[in-house]
Amino acid sequence: MIAARDLTRTFKTKTGTVEAVRGLSLDVAEGELVAFLGPNGAGKSTSVRMLTTLLPPTSGSARVGGHDVVRDPAAVRRQIGYVGQGTGSGPYHRVRDELMTQGRAQRMSAASARNRADELLAMLELDGLADRDCASLSGGQKRRLDVALGLMHTPRILFLDEPSTGLDPHSRANLWEHITRLRKQSGMTIFLTTHYLEEADTMAERVLIMDHGVMIADDTPEKLKAHLAGDTLRITVNDDAQAGRAAELARALPDVREARCEGRAVSVTLRDGEAMLPELIRRLHRADIEVVSATVKRPTLDDVFLGLTGRSLRETAAS
Numbered sequence: 001m002i003a004a005r006d007l008t009r010t011f012k013t014k015t016g017t018v019e020a021v022r023g024l025s026l027d028v029a030e031g032e033l034v035a036f037l038g039p040n041g042a043g044k045s046t047s048v049r050m051l052t053t054l055l056p057p058t059s060g061s062a063r064v065g066g067h068d069v070v071r072d073p074a075a076v077r078r079q080i081g082y083v084g085q086g087t088g089s090g091p092y093h094r095v096r097d098e099l100m101t102q103g104r105a106q107r108m109s110a111a112s113a114r115n116r117a118d119e120l121l122a123m124l125e126l127d128g129l130a131d132r133d134c135a136s137l138s139g140g141q142k143r144r145l146d147v148a149l150g151l152m153h154t155p156r157i158l159f160l161d162e163p164s165t166g167l168d169p170h171s172r173a174n175l176w177e178h179i180t181r182l183r184k185q186s187g188m189t190i191f192l193t194t195h196y197l198e199e200a201d202t203m204a205e206r207v208l209i210m211d212h213g214v215m216i217a218d219d220t221p222e223k224l225k226a227h228l229a230g231d232t233l234r235i236t237v238n239d240d241a242q243a244g245r246a247a248e249l250a251r252a253l254p255d256v257r258e259a260r261c262e263g264r265a266v267s268v269t270l271r272d273g274e275a276m277l278p279e280l281i282r283r284l285h286r287a288d289i290e291v292v293s294a295t296v297k298r299p300t301l302d303d304v305f306l307g308l309t310g311r312s313l314r315e316t317a318a319s
């Protein structure tokens with residue numbers, strides 16, 4: 001559905017050249033929901049703008065919905081819906097009118113635009129708001145309307161550029177629910193950019209991570225976490241000397257990446273922490289080291305990013 005090869009995009013600015021995207025290759029299969037993750041300025045929007053024909057690539061190529069984005073942009077546009085970062089509705093237009101106008105712009109007949117608008121209003125739980133001015137909608141309702149606008153012509157592929165940025169946690173969770181449901185009902189391919197780790201983790205089957213204009217990871221959230229981050233066992237013992245011995249014993253466990261101590265606490269990064277914790281406790285018990293407390297921490301996508309770059313995605317996104 002989406003195939004990009006060595007896409008690059010540079011911008012000339014007064015202070016020099018910005019290499020926003022530096023050789024992006026990716027494939028997205030029909031029906032996949034892929035999250036495109038990265039800190040501010042990583043090159044996500046620029047990549048999406050190239051894939052959606054809004055920006056010509058400096059070099060490289062991409063096919064979306066079976067058509068080349070440079071040679072046949074009109075055919076690509078017929079296949080895709082694009083929900084950008086800004087709101088797509090006019091403040092003094094009524095919700096249903098906005099949808100109708102969008103449908104007519106997509107060359108739908110008035111009757112089919114009306115039917116599709118009603119269908120989407122119901123699907124995105126906006127039906128009670130059809131006759132309201134867009135300006136009177138809440139942030140979450142406006143975003144759902146943006147999604148509906150992107151879906152009027154029943155695209156096969158939906159691009160969502162940071163759909164939940166600026167929404168409160170409740171509206172964000174609600175939007176995720178709608179997108180997940182939509183996807184289940186329609187089997188649409190969804191390409192979603194985000195810097196919310198939870199959004200990627202909750203919704204996506206595959207996560208692409210971009211940093212400084214290049215892709216640094218591409219896999220399922222589970223595999224990324226298992227292979228690139230690992231679980232962390234944290235145990236506390238009675239004194240610093242015992243902690244040192246405990247760390248040494250922990251290093252002898254299978255698949256241990258790191259074991260370090262901090263005072264009486266020992267942190268062990270390894271695969272399959274849940275299975276390994278009882279074994280570690282047994283080994284410490286045999287060495288006469290009493291375990292005072294023990295926890296297993298599952299990795300997050302932020303741990304994956306930290307493992308790959310040495311920086312926290314959460315902090316880089318916030319700054």
Ligand SMILES: Nc1ncnc2c1ncn2[C@@H]1O[C@H](COP(=O)(O)OP(=O)(O)OP(=O)(O)O)[C@@H](O)[C@H]1O
Pocket residue numbers: 011012013018019020038039040041042043044045046047195
């Ligand atoms: N029109 C432009 N002119 C000059 N530089 C640009 C332009 N558009 C983007 N850039 C630069 O390209 C880099 C990538 O920007 P882009 O918007 O693609 O990042 P992003 O990952 O989408 O970030 P965000 O999460 O903040 O939206 C940044 O350094 C940005 O300043």
